[in-house]
Amino acid sequence: MIDITFTDPHASEKMKAQQALYNVIDPELFVNVIDLGLIYDMDFEKEDAITVTMTLSTPHCPMGEAITTGVRNALELIFPGKTIHVNLTFDPPWNFEMLTEEGRAQLGV
């Protein structure tokens, strides 16, 4: 889960975005992208754009395009008028320590 501190000037937007991203499910794992720990950062510095830095559980994920499109769609719904940039990275690569407690429970870890 991404860190949101109350001193962050964009805390409220980030909370809204995080809530929206709970609806984006990895279709193979049946767990949402937040609990999977796929979202590394959300940047609200620009007025008209949001940049999401995220990863996938594997670089060869055949559902990668569906997941990144889902992230874009979910944020466009909550923040109409803003351009959503998805910055995909594999540095650091995803590992199971990035799962939230809820994500672990859902995967049966």
Place this chain on the structure above:
Amino acid sequence: MADINIGKAPPNSAILPFYATGALAFWLLCLLLLIGADALTIFYFNPRLLSLVHLAALGWGTMIIFGAAHQLLPVVCERDLFSPLMASLCWYTLTAGVALLSFSFWNFSTGWLMISGGALVVLSVCAYFCNAVLTSRICRHYSIARLFIVTSAAWLLFTTAVGLLLAVNLAYPFFDKNHLEILKLHAHAGLAGWFLQLITGISSKLVPMFLLGKSEKEKLLHYACILQNTGLILFLADGYFWGIHPFRALLYAGIAAAGIVCWLLYLYDAFRHRIRKTTDVQMKHTFVSFLFLVMALLLIPVIVFAESYRWAILYGAFLLMGWITGIILGKTFKTLPFIVWNGHYKSLSGKVKVPLPKQLYSEALVVWQFRLFIAACLLLAAGIVLNEVAIIRIAAVVWFAVASLYLFNVLKTLLHKTRIQ
């Protein structure tokens, strides 16, 4: 998105026909097994068994694997498929070729019909080979999976080219060597070159991905590649130039088997380090299929030294119906629903509530398919060992039930209509 290309899937029209045709071919194969059950109780070079084997290897195994490989190649290479048009050409020629070959083997009408079927299959494989090589040529990163995909495609080209020559030789004899000896080389190039290496490459990517497992022992896959190819090349070269010698054949089988052990150890390491502890029925299908592969390997010394041809038929049955069929029956529902789901819901994801890929088919039927698959394999093995047509026929009935469940589920997935919840 950043400069990372996660590999765009080719259009569904280039992939889905392979799955539909493969499922139909499997259904037809099981029906023909029921009709021609006695073909498994006599010497293996008989028209009906040749027809069944080619329908199983090309119409069923290769057809589905072509569909999956065209889909996965861009993912493995992180690049788009070189030519979706070539993938379609590959489907047209393979379908026509398999139909002609199976029909002409069943009636044993050697001549231009059989040769045309063989030529169409070779043409299809050329299209696949070019697509695989040209897609992987622009691959950004080296990957062992990519190496396996390319080497297996080369072996398939070799296998089908030899197969075409064998079809010509049946009508217009020109080989100065024994036709049956060349047939053994042709069969093993297909089994150990095409199926084994392709399955090794694809499973080394997919199994860890589905289990959320990881193995640091990638060296094992390199050893697997070297050993599998060394064993096969030595077997083919020695067999062709000096004839198949029992002890040397065993030695080469041992080398290739060591390559299989390396690959299975890699998968076991990924399994041990998996995050997902629960194993679904599709993965159980995969694991059981490996057992049939191991059983087939254990049969090799028996085939080499035993007089009876039944062990050779059992060996082929374990490989085609146990191992290859088992892995396909499971993996289909790990790939096809996702391909179809992507076509219907990729752009809707995150906007509205959409069904999950697993809701595109019936999971309950896959569980029954798995149970019946095990029963069908065991009955078939018993029928072959006892050389009893009645038991083989009962096995064929169970196989027909497996194929019907599979075909129903594949069609249910393919015919899915977009549904927003």
